[in-house]
Amino acid sequence: MIADNWTFVAAAYGLTAIVLLGYWRRLAKKERELEALSRRNAERRRAEPSSRPPLDESPLQQHPRP
Amino acid sequence: MSYARRALAVAWKDLAVERRSKETLNALVFFSLLLLFVFQFTLGGDRERLAAVLPGVLWLGFVLSALLALGRTFLVEREHDCWEGLLLAPGDKSAIYLGKLVGNLALMLVVEALVLGLFVVFFDIDLGRAMPGLLAVVLLGTLGLAAVGTLFAAMTANVRARELLFPVLLLPVQVPVLLATVKATEGLLLGEPLGAIAHWVKLLVAADVIYVVVSVLTFDVVLEG
């Protein structure tokens, strides 16, 4: 009977799970940090009564063409 | 100024600078001598082992020299604050690429000829029959290295950790060229007919065409800023 090598199976699946979960948690953590940051920015902006010029077409979606 | 004229002007300028200062050339020659000595220490005694690893060792020498040469190709522009000059150059900037490519090719071929000559002399290798094929393979391989190398050198010229990033980016991409040149050189040195290594030569030609065309088309993008 051929050996089953379940330890290797566990190692492969385990490593995959750990790395994928790790990446998922990293995404979640960054999202939370960004959320907190933008909330703080919004609060600060509300506290300041100074008006900001309205943004026209978002400069973020289009990089300057040469 | 016509496109070709601009390209040649860049090449001529680079070669003239090199001829006067000889900085890169000296570094490469010195480096090649060092390689030669190290190979002699490790392999010199055993002729059979030497013959077996010679193609790989030879191209290792060529590649390491290429990394040195290509890594420095935009050094002059960077150090003397001429980078903006490149960015503001009128017309098709790919002329600059071709000029740099020709300059790099010339430099690399000179060094390779020197390294090859040293190897032949110090390791007593008979190149006779292999010569024309070897010449073609060396030319094609060097063009492949220089084509992508010049593009990547421009890309990494102004980034952090440039000296580390440049070889890290270049070498994996160049694996097909390295494989093809080493196997073709091996075949030639074993006296095989050109037909036996024809597929390697075809791969090198294909690679060179792809690399040069892509680089010419994208160099403008790299020099936008």
Added chain:
Amino acid sequence: MVRTLGWLTVAGLLAGLVMAFGVAPREVTQGNVQRIMYVHVPLILASYLAFGVLALASIVYLIRRDAVADRVAHASGEVGVMFVGLGIATGSIWGKPTWGTWWTWDARLTSVAILFVMYLGYLLLRGTIDDPERAARYCAVLGIVAALDIPLVHFSVYWWRTLHQPPSLMKPGGFTGSSAILWPLLVNLLAFVLLYAYFVARRIRLLCAEAEAAA
């Protein structure tokens, strides 16, 4: 929408696990260690998808200079490198008991290893350039060069390993495929493609949010 994708992915992965361990048979020549294939192959194939998307997104970016295309390339590169790295690791773990060695320089392994290093370099380039517009441009160029290099890598490595050489050792994939093995493989492949899509979608959303916060 990202959340639905997430739940679909979880369902797919669970189904995949059930198929891999409950439905798939015990392989005749290798034993149960062959079940590693049900993560290894999907990871590799999904990474190919990731790199293909990266190449396309890079071309789109250079033509249209649309920041979203750049973010697609960025996210796809991250997930692709992660998947291919895991693919290599699981392949190595599979290889040790079946081949007796952690690594061998056969054609497929060598090609995949080169792929891994190439796209790792892509991520490194992104990490080194601070200006997002320049990073987008340079990475698009690198993405295109890398993609065009893939057939060259494939042929050079394949010729290196097969010409004037005896055929390579039996690969883990070298067993007679049957439908009993095919279905679990397909389910897992679908699950990992969903996982790729989910990760990329979430990463792009994060990149857009980061860009807005920096403004």
